[in-house]
Amino acid sequence: MAGVSLQIGKLVSAAVKDQPFNLKALVERLKELEAFVGAVLLGTNTVSMPGLTLRDYGWESEGVEVGTDDEEGEDCAMEEEELTVDEPEPVPGPHLHPRPDEQGKPVKITHPSTPTKLAAWHDPSQTATVIPDGPIPTKINGMPFLSWAKAPTTDLQWKSVPGQMLDLVEPAFHVGAGKHPAAGVVIEEADGRVWIVHPTNGYGGYSATFPKGRADALGSHLQAVAIREAHEEAGLQVEITGYLMDVERTTSVCRYYRARRVGGSPADCGWESQAVSLVPKAKLYDVLSNEVDHPLAKLIGAG
Numbered sequence: 001m002a003g004v005s006l007q008i009g010k011l012v013s014a015a016v017k018d019q020p021f022n023l024k025a026l027v028e029r030l031k032e033l034e035a036f037v038g039a040v041l042l043g044t045n046t047v048s049m050p051g052l053t054l055r056d057y058g059w060e061s062e063g064v065e066v067g068t069d070d071e072e073g074e075d076c077a078m079e080e081e082e083l084t085v086d087e088p089e090p091v092p093g094p095h096l097h098p099r100p101d102e103q104g105k106p107v108k109i110t111h112p113s114t115p116t117k118l119a120a121w122h123d124p125s126q127t128a129t130v131i132p133d134g135p136i137p138t139k140i141n142g143m144p145f146l147s148w149a150k151a152p153t154t155d156l157q158w159k160s161v162p163g164q165m166l167d168l169v170e171p172a173f174h175v176g177a178g179k180h181p182a183a184g185v186v187i188e189e190a191d192g193r194v195w196i197v198h199p200t201n202g203y204g205g206y207s208a209t210f211p212k213g214r215a216d217a218l219g220s221h222l223q224a225v226a227i228r229e230a231h232e233e234a235g236l237q238v239e240i241t242g243y244l245m246d247v248e249r250t251t252s253v254c255r256y257y258r259a260r261r262v263g264g265s266p267a268d269c270g271w272e273s274q275a276v277s278l279v280p281k282a283k284l285y286d287v288l289s290n291e292v293d294h295p296l297a298k299l300i301g302a303g
Contacts, residue, residue, distance in 0.1 A: 090115045093131035097200065099271045110201050113275035121278065124191040127287065129198075129277040136267050141190040145265040148237045152228070155217040163239040163262065164223040170243050173222065175253045182254040183225035184212025184247075186296055187238050187261055189278055194300065195261070196287060197233045198275040207289040208277065210296060212254050226257045234276050235268030236261050244299055247292060256296055 092114045097107035113131055120128040121137045130136045136145055152158045175181050187195040187210075199206045213229040215222060223240050230238045238259040247254045266276035279287050282303035285294060294302075 087117050087119070090117060093134065093274070097271045097274065098133045101271050107200060107271045109274050113198055115275070124193060125280055127277055127279045127283060128193075129275050130266050131275050132267065132269055132273070134267055136265065143190070143261065145267070146263060147268050148231060148235075148264045151231055151237070158218060158224050158228050159221045161224050161227050163227050163237070163259075165240040165242070168223070168240065168243060170255075171246075173220075173246065173253075173255055176248075178251075179248070180252040181215040181219075181222070182212055182249075182252040183215060183222040183229065184210050184254050184256045185226040185230050185238060185240075185259045186210050186244060186256060186300055187230060187234070187236060187259045188241075188300065189261060193278045193280050194284060194297075195230075195234055195236065195266070196277050196279055196284075197269065197273040198277065200272055200274040202289075203272070205290065208287050209290065209293055210256070212256070214252060222255050223257060226255075226259065230259065231264060232270045233273045235264050235266045235270070237263035244296060247296070249292065258300070 092112040093109070095109050095112055097109055099107070101107050113129065115131050115134050116127065116129045118135060118137055120126040121140050138144055152161050173181070189195065195211075196208050197211050198208050211226075211229040211233040213225060213232070215225050218225050218228070226240065227238055230236050239262045240257050240259050242258040244256040244258050247256060266278075269276050277287070281297070281301055284297040284302040288294060288297060
């Protein structure tokens with residue numbers, strides 16, 4: 001803008017130099033000045049003034065370059081890349097979850113999780129983490145992150161939720177006395193990484209685990225339960241791709257399915273999760289806090 005100011009000064013001086021004050025002449029010169037400034041702002045090479053160009057006012061001789069639209073586009077792209085490279089170090093999230101619990105009460109987070117830089121989401125060798133409503137790329141592996149706008153809201157809707165593998169051959173499901181039926185899901189991303197959730201305040205003794213939950217009113221619709229838990233705990237919409245194993249826990253027997261992401265966004269995770277991560281299989285054993293999850297990791301090829 002210093003160069004523009006210099007040229008404006010030259011034009012104003014030319015309007016009154018070596019001649020008596022003439023209002024009409026001054027108005028004409030101001031119109032020319034308006035055209036000059038407009039051309040500069042538009043980035044054109046020629047000013048719409050009779051017989052005058054930027055060169056006539058020493059624009060180029062003073063080392064000021066006038067860029068084209070293509071050059072400006074390249075500059076913007078470079079700036080975006082630089083912003084990615086210079087992204088500041090993430091800090092822990094807030095101590096209050098943005099979503100209340102099932103009773104509508106606020107959920108306090110004792111030790112908030114820290115998200116990773118956005119670049120980690122595009123590197124299959126890195127673990128990427130997002131906190132509730134935190135920043136996240138628009139897409140990875142060619143699939144966008146979009147909120148599941150039409151997710152079921154009733155038990156009846158969940159029982160018929162899309163994504164169930166109706167022709168899947170599953171073994172009989174046995175739940176012992178005093179145990180509750182449950183279902184979980186191991187979600188594999190296209191780049192080979194696996195989705196895990198970080199239960200709020202380490203609930204159940206887990207700092208990281210796979211999405212899972214009790215069947216309750218859904219009864220024997222265990223695939224639907226797994227899809228529901230993926231949405232509620234990880235914010236994702238998934239499609240069942242196979243059966244993994246049944247795991248007996250302290251109060252439940254949980255059937256685990258294999259699945260893939262088909263929609264949703266991990267930033268939409270519910271109050272039960274204080275963060276969601278995408279973890280390389282080679283790092284799963286280090287991230288999963290409870291060894292009860294390790295057989296599941298082994299089945300999908302964890303290193």
